[in-house]
Amino acid sequence: MRQTPAEPWADDLELLRAAAREAGRAVMGFFRNDPHVSWKNGGRSPVTEADFAANRILADRLRPARPDYGWLSEESDDDASRLSHETLFVIDPIDGTRAFIAGEPTWVVSAAVVHRGRPVAGVLYAPVMEEEFTAVAGGPALRNGAAISVNAVRPDGPLRLACGKDMLGLFESGFAARIERAPHVPSLAYRLAMVADGRLDATLVRPDAQDWDLAAAELVLEAAGGALCDCNGEAIAYNRPDVSHGFLCAAAAPLIGPLLRHFSWPREG
Structure with missing residues (x-):
């Protein structure tokens, strides 16, 4: 092999x-x-x-x-x-x-x-x-x-983020003030590619994304200097019995930590 x-x-x-x-x-x-x-x-x-x-x-x-x-x-x-x-x-x-x-x-x-x-x-x-x-x-x-590569995001600069409108209210107010919400793109894989090439700084993903939505796009994002993780900051694994995933965050690697800290992740289920 x-x-x-x-x-x-x-x-x-x-x-x-x-x-x-x-x-x-x-x-x-x-x-x-x-x-x-x-x-x-x-x-x-x-x-x-x-x-x-x-x-x-x-x-x-x-x-x-x-x-x-x-x-x-x-x-x-x-x-x-x-x-x-x-x-x-x-x-x-x-x-x-x-x-x-x-x-x-x-x-x-x-x-x-x-x-x-x-x-x-x-x-x-x-x-x-x-x-x-x-x-x-x-x-x-x-x-x-x-x-291609992800954006070099300033620690206190503006952020272009793809997420549901309701999710903006789950950010701490000071952090939320930095966010410009991008128009919705139905393809999750393409949204991850947009983070990889710098058109987006990050995207939040609701539960129930599947392995096939993510695998190719995550590799492109990772190779471009980004990361995809769950709400605990852990990388996801593929080819498990259950191929669905919970809440996820995709961003330029240095932005993952601040996003996780300033967002109140909803309870799943």
């Missing part, structure tokens, strides 16, 4: 890139073309024929190329055998399905390789915007081949 860091995972990254681009190009035929929509998770989450089409392409390209890897995708039935694999693909065929349905450009094909609970190769491909974010463990974060 392959080991970290960087160089051993470069081939996997190229495999992810090719598959994500093929899937992204294919689903552009559904975009702004009234795709069929159905509902899952008790009617809370939309899914389109484009999601399933992208999932088929990704599975057809990735699984035969790495038959010893496990598989976890939002649009595939979960197979507990993935837990026996040290390495697996973690896939969201379209992250930001609501944006896709609305004809908005901020959706991505998200594909990652996770090894021993952590992402080691990842790509986010946004075909409408012609953006590709990539990272491999030990390497730089890239957008369309150029290195």
Whole structure:
């Protein structure tokens, strides 16, 4: 089995890139073309024929190329055998399905390789915007081949933050005065990429984000000098029996501590 860091995972990254681009190009035929929509998770989450089409392409390209890897995708039935694999693909065929349905450009094909609970190769491909974010463990974060990094946030400077409007009231008043709330972007993966390239300073994530929403984007963020953590400041682990996560915070690494200190995290459940 392959080991970290960087160089051993470069081939996997190229495999992810090719598959994500093929899937992204294919689903552009559904975009702004009234795709069929159905509902899952008790009617809370939309899914389109484009999601399933992208999932088929990704599975057809990735699984035969790495038959010893496990598989976890939002649009595939979960197979507990993935837990026996040290390495697996973690896939969201379209992250930001609501944006896709609305004809908005901020959706991505998200594909990652996770090894021993952590992402080691990842790509986010946004075909409408012609953006590709990539990272491999030990390497730089890239957008369309150029290195990106998080903002250098001043200790007392303004902060551009993506979060629910109700969450602003949970910050201490002095800290809240520094915050400019950014417009909502439905794709969590793309929001993390926006932190990675400095368009956002941070984002707060409500409970129930899934492994496939996070894995590729977290690696890009980490490689760009950022961090994703839970409300205790701990890194998250992937490929557990339960792939959902609680409250999370993503930011430039030096900003994580102040955000955790000045925010009253709601009780979960």
